[in-house]
Amino acid sequence: MASNQYILYLVGFILLLHSGYSSFEFHKFQSHSTSNLKISNLPLDISIEAIIGFIIIIIGSIKSIENQAYLSINNEIVNDEFKYLKSINLSDSFQIGEKIGITEFEELDSRLPFINIGKIRKEYSDWINEQEKGGKIE
Template sequence: MSILSKSFYFIAWIQIIHSGVSSYEFHQIVKHIILENPDAKTPGLPDDVKLEALCGLLFFILGTFISQSKLKYLSIRGEERIIETDEYLKPIELNKASSTDVVINNDPYGEINYLPSFVDIHAKRKLFKEYLHRSL
């Protein structure tokens, strides 16, 4: 994690904690107002407390996005070097990889594309009704 993402996390936590404490103090004051005068209209949470909580959430999200880095893997072959994401799987062009399949009219994804035919539910219900009538 970089120093920038850590500072965003720190600012976010400070703002969220401060908005929580401010909200608690506001509700304590409102509670005293209601105890003194039960007919008094209760005010809503101040906008600055809401804005502070939202800014804290925004800083937390920004810190999370900034802290992301490329994934690194150890080599399967036992090499003592770390493989980054762009080295792990090489990009291929599907038209070059499947040119022989196109020539022979073969679908490499046939197991996925061609599902077995679905059951005709109306015919099954008709058979079940006939079975019930015969058994009664």
């Protein structure tokens, strides 16, 4: 038996497919119509059907965000403590960051894209030249 979210995906997809086909038929009918009265907007029922289809697909995708059970090394099925995403304890994450020496502003402090490679190469070549003059290259 299929689970609920796949049924919701299927129903939403069928509604979107039907509203798309109805829209195609409506525009073909408008283009072949002999009357001077042209309606530029889609009928309300086609628009509502498309919106309901999108909403059903979104509900199915939200319903499918669950932690899956996994198989342990002892061949036992283990369910996660939380049904959905685990909560994050911010104090723990800050403590880990402090232990390894990073801050929340690490991207702004290091700025790797702004390293002057030419300057570093020049310093390295100067150091090599000093080592060669002194006769001690390690």
